[in-house]
Amino acid sequence: MTYLAFRNLFQQKFRLALSISGVALAMMLIVLLNGFLAGIYVQVTAYLDHMPADLIVAQDGVTNLLSATSLLPPNTEDLARSVPGVEQLIPIVSQFVILDIHDEKVVAYMVGYEPDIGGGPWALNAGRPPADDDEVVLDWVMAEAHGFALGDTVEILDEEFTVVGLSEGTNSWMASFFFIEKRAAERLLLASGSTSFALLTLEPGADPVRVEIRLRRRLRNVEILPAGVVEQNDLDLLVQIFAVPIKMMAAIAFAVGTAIVGMIIYTATVERVREYGLLKAVGARNRHLYWLVTQQGIFTGLVGVGLGLGLAWLVGQGVMAISPQFLVVFESQAAVTATITGLLMGLLAALLPARYVGKLDPARVFRK
Numbered sequence: 001m002t003y004l005a006f007r008n009l010f011q012q013k014f015r016l017a018l019s020i021s022g023v024a025l026a027m028m029l030i031v032l033l034n035g036f037l038a039g040i041y042v043q044v045t046a047y048l049d050h051m052p053a054d055l056i057v058a059q060d061g062v063t064n065l066l067s068a069t070s071l072l073p074p075n076t077e078d079l080a081r082s083v084p085g086v087e088q089l090i091p092i093v094s095q096f097v098i099l100d101i102h103d104e105k106v107v108a109y110m111v112g113y114e115p116d117i118g119g120g121p122w123a124l125n126a127g128r129p130p131a132d133d134d135e136v137v138l139d140w141v142m143a144e145a146h147g148f149a150l151g152d153t154v155e156i157l158d159e160e161f162t163v164v165g166l167s168e169g170t171n172s173w174m175a176s177f178f179f180i181e182k183r184a185a186e187r188l189l190l191a192s193g194s195t196s197f198a199l200l201t202l203e204p205g206a207d208p209v210r211v212e213i214r215l216r217r218r219l220r221n222v223e224i225l226p227a228g229v230v231e232q233n234d235l236d237l238l239v240q241i242f243a244v245p246i247k248m249m250a251a252i253a254f255a256v257g258t259a260i261v262g263m264i265i266y267t268a269t270v271e272r273v274r275e276y277g278l279l280k281a282v283g284a285r286n287r288h289l290y291w292l293v294t295q296q297g298i299f300t301g302l303v304g305v306g307l308g309l310g311l312a313w314l315v316g317q318g319v320m321a322i323s324p325q326f327l328v329v330f331e332s333q334a335a336v337t338a339t340i341t342g343l344l345m346g347l348l349a350a351l352l353p354a355r356y357v358g359k360l361d362p363a364r365v366f367r368k
Contacts, residue, residue: 016300019260023304023345024311026257030250031312031338032328037246039327040239043172045231050122051090053199053227054208060221064233066109069095070196072222079218080198085211090119090199093185096175097157101146107175108142112185119199120179126150127165133184137165141324142176157188171325174238257304258345298343305342309335
């Protein structure tokens with residue numbers, strides 16, 4: 001049966017190539033879309049992923065980092081630092097701002113931090129962190145896109161800043177991060193001595209629940225949330241709107257690939273109806289014929305998966321080279337998921353041909 005299955009497949013090599021190509025292109029689109037979605041997740045949570053923060057203190061009613069303006073009450077930092085179990089507190093001033101660069105409006109996310117405490121860029125592509133309140137670290141993708149180099153000046157909210165560093169991993173499809181000293185951010189926002197968020201690191205062995213309870217007793221009119229919850233809130237707000245259409249497109253690609261393979265295997269089966277009728281006449285059971293057709297679908301699906309994964313990787317690298325603001329992440333689990341998806345595609349594609357073979361009446365086949 002296996003020999004006959006592969007003989008049928010390779011009888012028409014062009015048709016087999018079309019079938020494999022259909023699966024490969026569908027798989028490439030599925031893997032690429034899922035990689036793009038995974039990249040968005042990485043970009044949205046990049047800042048908190050690289051900060052040593054267990055708990056986030058924000059303004060009352062603010063439950064995410066990237067999509068809300070926060071202003072903590074006075075003395076919040078001092079009160080939080082004095083709570084047993086808190087090892088470190090990193091204050092930042094952060095907010096989305098609109099930059100006017102070469103007569104173009106550019107959305108960017110400003111982070112004002114204290115370099116001697118932390119909260120700034122976690123990796124530099126070039127240069128150094130800001131050492132004065134008129135210096136800035138730009139994301140390297142943003143700098144390259146707008147023609148900025150180290151030593152150039154950029155206007156931020158009507159003030160001139162000198163570019164002293166270029167950060168790595170701080171860009172996204174939404175906006176780029178840039179980093180300045182906290183006092184500079186306070187000045188730009190006309191909010192001297194203010195803090196948007198306090199990032200708390202707990203002492204080793206400290207019970208997060210107990211520390212949170214102590215913080216709530218000490219602090220008033222603030223939100224205290226685990227860093228993971230804040231990240232998830234950002235994802236829910238900023239990513240879910242894109243996740244649904246991306247998943248729908250992946251589902252459509254799966255359906256199209258399955259239909260292509262099913263149609264081609266069905267055509268090949270109908271063309272050899274006399275061979276299948278002869279097999280039934282000499283005693284072949286339906287399960288043997290089902291397995292014969294199914295092998296064709298599985299083979300086509302697995303070969304298509306291999307080609308699709310390779311194509312997806314090549315296209316993903318090309319997209320990131322041309323447009324670095326788009327991150328395509330291929331996780332190790334993606335290969336396993338793609339293989340299972342390809343098998344399922346092949347099995348579903350074999351259903352109609354298998355049903356056709358199962359209903360064959362040898363007598364009627366040879367009377368035609």
